[in-house]
Amino acid sequence: MNEIYFDSAATTPVRKEVVAAMQPFYNELFANPASSHLAGQSAAGKLEDAREKIADFLGAAKAEEIVFTAGGTEADNLALKGVALAYQNQGKHIITSAIEHHAVLNSCKFLEKYLGFEVTYLPVDKNGFVSPADLKSAIRADTILISIMLANNEIGTIQPIQRLADLASQANVLFHTDAVQAAGQLNFSVKELGVDLLTIAGHKFNGPKGVGALYVRKGIKLVPQMSGGSQERKRRAGTVNLPAVIGMAKAAELVQNELTAKINYLTELNQYFLAEIEKLADLAEIKLNGPEPGINRLPANINLSFKDLAGEAILFNLSLKNIAAAAGSACASGSLSMSHVLEAINLESVFAEGTIRFSLSINNNKKDIDFLVEELTTIIKRLKNLNNI
Amino acid sequence: MKKEIYLDNSATTKPTESVIKAVTDALKKYYGNPSSLHSYGIQAEKIINNSRCLLADYLNINPVELIFTSGGTESNNLAIQGITKAYQQRGKHLITSPIEHASVNNVFLNLAQAGWDIDFVKVNKKGQLDLDHLNNLIRDDTVLVSLMQVNNELGTVNNLAKIANIIKNKNPLTLFHSDGVQGFAKIYTDLANIPIDLYSISGHKFHAPKGIGALYLKSGIELQPIFKGGGQENKWRSGTENVPAIAGLGAALKELPHLNSENKLAIQLTELKNYLIKELTKIDSVIINSPQQSAPHIINFSVPGIRGETMVHALAAQGVYLATGSACSSKSKGSRILKACGLDSKLSESALRVSLAADLKQADLDYFISSLKEQIDFLKLF
Secondary structure (H helix, E strand, C coil): CCCEECECCCCCCCCHHHHHHHHHHCCCCCCCCCCCCHHHHHHHHHHHHHHHHHHHHHCCCCHHHEEEECCHHHHHHHHHHHHHHHHHHHCCEEEEECCCCHHHHHHHHHHHHHHCCEEEEECCCCCCCCCHHHHHHHCCCCEEEEECCCECCCCCEECCHHHHHHHHHHCCCEEEEECCCCECCECCCHHHHCCCEEEEEHHHCCCCCCCEEEEECCCCCCCCCCCCCCCHHHCCCCCCCHHHHHHHHHHHHHHHHHHHHHHHHHHHHHHHHHHHHHHHCCCCCEEECCCCCCCCECCCEEEEEECCCCHHHHHHHHHHCCEECECCCHHHCCCCCCCHHHHHCCCCHHHHCCEEEEECCCCCCHHHHHHHHHHHHHHHHHHHHHHHC | CCCCEECECCCCCCCCHHHHHHHHHHHHCCCCCCCCCCHHHHHHHHHHHHHHHHHHHHHCCCHHHEEEECCHHHHHHHHHHHHHHHCHHHCCEEEECCCCCHHHHHHHHHHHHCCCEEEECCECCCCCECHHHHHHHCCCCEEEEECCCECCCCCEECCHHHHHHHHHHHCCCCEEEEECCCCCCCCCCCHHHCCCCEEEEEHHHCCCCCCCEEEEECCCCCCCCCCCCCCCCCCCCCCCCCHHHHHHHHHHHHHCCCCCCCCHHHHHHHHHHHHHHHHHHCCCCCEECCCCCECCCEEEEECCCCCHHHHHHHHHHCCEECECCCHHHCCCCCCHHHHHCCCCHHHHCCEEEEECCCCCCHHHHHHHHHHHHHHHHHHCCC
């Protein structure tokens, strides 16, 4: 049976070329890059090549500004806690937004609860945007770090990071952005954005799981989270997961070369998706959450609320038809409590409870969408009937 | 093609064919996010559960007592940082040894700076612990003892059951962690029958991929997580699970002889080790640093007068790969661990570590021995 995957924001399939690039590092090139013999040194050389590629992908000035981690969560934790601990003598105030990923939010909560930091959680408007004016008035003399995501994982909102980072730099405050969802879907560079730290995760752009990276602008201090060997210029101890790093670099190189075409394709697919969903308007009131499609929204993201219907029920029925989508973000989808993002945009509960995130990829086509809409029609009719019994 | 003999299996090991297949299959087919509720997510979760059960079975523990991490360093950090943060109300005293891996040693150095009182158990020249000293060091306010199972440079084996019993008899509230990275699968370890609370392992030391490790956390013991986020791994370790590496870990476990006091792998390795020691002993200028009863895969020896680093490069040119000591610190001058054991600088600066894998042949070892002899004769000229 046909399997349709609309959950690329949770994770993406690994590209064939990526798997092929990784293979030698499980075979002849398996050595530990920290070993001083020839085999280790040749592995170390490949590690540095990969670092150059990721630096280039992110528009970093120097390869040494890239720290490899085990994923986006670790990179976000390293950015938040690493900067907080390194700069706490200059102040203990951090600013973030209410709709960040849990890796950022829970790092902030930890800093508040255990280490005496104060955190301001900026509100967002109904489309998920942080207001630059709000940020400006939240900055205090003791603010040391601002962390606001580049693109939201649930509703696709792309923040005006350039303006926000500019405000931070005027106030001499460091700025971190979680670009986990944006990488491979938006054309950006750390230089243009003007950020000091930026997080990516390999498995969100067709690279492998278990690897991520943190861009740390030269000169910025970080207290490492893990102590041990002096890998990653003492910013992240532990044997580097070289095959995964190689895979992520390959995925970055591939998507970098195809980015414009990918964005165009996803944009077109997104438009088609929304136009087809219009056909269901007679069956249920359906609301698109987040900004209007266009430059302020991730081209892969579609977040829909089906009024008076249970999102979990729709998802379950879709999954019986081998269609994969998500209720909220995958990390929290085990829980049935309302998504903090939907809460922050003040979505009424009659809509919020019927929310589904569809995230598109280049592997999807219009036929997938036709099939989905057909199935959704049946499912909504059935669920509506059940509601009326 | 040039002959290549890899004798650095304590730094990292080569994944086996079945491990590579499991990793590749997971990369290609089972790419779902294990937290997702749809079938892709469920398939990925099954892989994780399967590997978790295999590992739990191997260590004779409950699967819920395992936390997957990104490797041995993270496991050790999570254990020590996590316990000291969760149990700081019990006291401020910790015990370790001076010859732990950097990922244990450096965490203790940080804790010392943060005001913890840390005692180091005395070791002899072979890296063996003074257990009476350990017994005397344990206090009412001792929160944690962390002592490794097998030393990564010398191969010295600590008897975990003996140590755990000393600790628990003196203070039942003191928690015991062991870095099992070098001991796992080499030393018979039945965690259910040892009063130990935490045990670290690393996949790439037993032919599983890099980027995956685990921490055994006995039921009922609390930890403060290092990574905050989505709450994966029972909230102990946030971050999307590394499914392909976990699949690879499972495949590597399946290839290990089952947990048994007659550990076939250990027997195989010990045969290789005994042969090598016999041959090394025949060379006049070689001094063996490892104790006689050591882990089956590690032999540490010195060739006084020739710097370890020089010999590593000379042998690498012959296609023989070994190490001066731990890969994590192999660039530093002399071994911290051998110095801590009280070896004089003539021995510690000329130390070499050979670490074995079961697929090595006697002919490989012969090639190594003859290359070593050649290089000793050549380098002695300078």
